Amino acid sequence: MNDALTIDDLSVRFLLGRKGKAGVVRAASEVSLTLARGRMLALVGESGCGKSVLTSALLGLLPANAQTRGRAVLHAPGGDVDLCTATERTLAQHIRGRRIGLVPQSAAGHLTPVRTARAQLAETVRLIGPPGTDVDDLAERAGIDPAVLDRYPHELSGGMAQRVAFALAMAGDPDVILADEPTTGLDRPLVDRVVGQLATMADNGKAVLLITHDLAAARRVADDVAVMYAGRIVESGPADEVFADPWHPYTRGLLDALPDGTFTPIPGHPPELTNVPDGCAFCARVDHDDPTCTGDATVFTVGERMIAGHRPC
Ligand SMILES: Nc1ncnc2c1ncn2[C@@H]1O[C@H](COP(=O)(O)OP(=O)(O)OP(=O)(O)O)[C@@H](O)[C@H]1O
Numbered sequence: 001m002n003d004a005l006t007i008d009d010l011s012v013r014f015l016l017g018r019k020g021k022a023g024v025v026r027a028a029s030e031v032s033l034t035l036a037r038g039r040m041l042a043l044v045g046e047s048g049c050g051k052s053v054l055t056s057a058l059l060g061l062l063p064a065n066a067q068t069r070g071r072a073v074l075h076a077p078g079g080d081v082d083l084c085t086a087t088e089r090t091l092a093q094h095i096r097g098r099r100i101g102l103v104p105q106s107a108a109g110h111l112t113p114v115r116t117a118r119a120q121l122a123e124t125v126r127l128i129g130p131p132g133t134d135v136d137d138l139a140e141r142a143g144i145d146p147a148v149l150d151r152y153p154h155e156l157s158g159g160m161a162q163r164v165a166f167a168l169a170m171a172g173d174p175d176v177i178l179a180d181e182p183t184t185g186l187d188r189p190l191v192d193r194v195v196g197q198l199a200t201m202a203d204n205g206k207a208v209l210l211i212t213h214d215l216a217a218a219r220r221v222a223d224d225v226a227v228m229y230a231g232r233i234v235e236s237g238p239a240d241e242v243f244a245d246p247w248h249p250y251t252r253g254l255l256d257a258l259p260d261g262t263f264t265p266i267p268g269h270p271p272e273l274t275n276v277p278d279g280c281a282f283c284a285r286v287d288h289d290d291p292t293c294t295g296d297a298t299v300f301t302v303g304e305r306m307i308a309g310h311r312p313c
């Protein structure tokens with residue numbers, strides 16, 4: 001089977017105040033996604049829609065006020081593991097770094113300031129690397145110049161720090177790579193290089209999740225795309241099909257906002273996740289009569305494509 005991770009009806013909410021008396025943040029609602037080996041899935045959506053919460057849920061890194069429902073099953077050689085119910089011990093000893101690698105949002109911030117890139121890579125390899133992993137070889141595969149390895153994090157450019165973060169994520173040779181906004185703060189050529197590197201990982205058989213609000217980057221490299229709005233996946237499918245013929249008005253709005261679209265931003269703001277409107281959260285924002293809107297979160301699937309809340313058109 002080629003599927004590496006199956007997220008099934010996953011919901012995450014945060015209880016505010018004691019037992020949620022001060023409110024409930026619906027950060028992710030009934031999210032279903034599949035990550036397949038050899039493919040890159042881009043998860044796109046505006047800031048605050050719940051993208052990072054998903055990666056935290058998959059890695060067992062949610063804070064104590066979080067409640068999770070649903071399943072996220074990692075198909076590992078030793079058997080399936082539900083990441084939502086796995087113990088911290090299992091996650092720490094078998095999953096994080098070894099089966100699922102994380103490329104963090106701010107690479108430089110993730111590195112220990114007082115140790116060289118080489119020292120940090122060597123330690124990670126010693127802890128989680130498969131036997132025989134060679135630090136120089138790992139660095140080379142991540143595109144790191146050997147001279148750079150002996151530098152301290154503050155001596156690294158943003159692009160180099162990002163490569164070190166890639167090497168760290170690959171040290172345990174995980175099947176699944178989660179990249180959470182790995183291009184934030186990088187300039188265009190570097191963005192291209194980073195997403196290109198993730199695409200290469202997918203080509204080499206990894207299952208890659210690229211979380212980004214850079215729709216243009218997602219369009220260039222992703223095999224599959226999922227569009228998230230107010231905690232829900234509103235549309236997903238093969239990237240070329242979705243981008244060529246978006247069904248959901250939110251996906252169309254995101255594409256129109258691009259410089260090579262009509263460059264018109266979507267008016268208004270996404271709802272606060274403590275107060276997601278009943279019915280279609282997107283139509284509540286743009287306040288128009290869309291005949292395809294079902295007024296709820298009904299899911300339609302057609303072949304490999306999925307749309308929620310609106311009928312396929
Ligand atoms: N510990 C927490 N307690 C309460 N609310 C939280 C907590 N962590 C995150 N949230 C809320 O969950 C929602 C989703 O946050 P998340 O970081 O996943 O968004 P995002 O889509 O990744 O945004 P960005 O693109 O800005 O990273 C936000 O409204 C955020 O305020």
Ligand code: NI
Nearest residue numbers: 280282283293
């Ligand atoms: Ni609608």
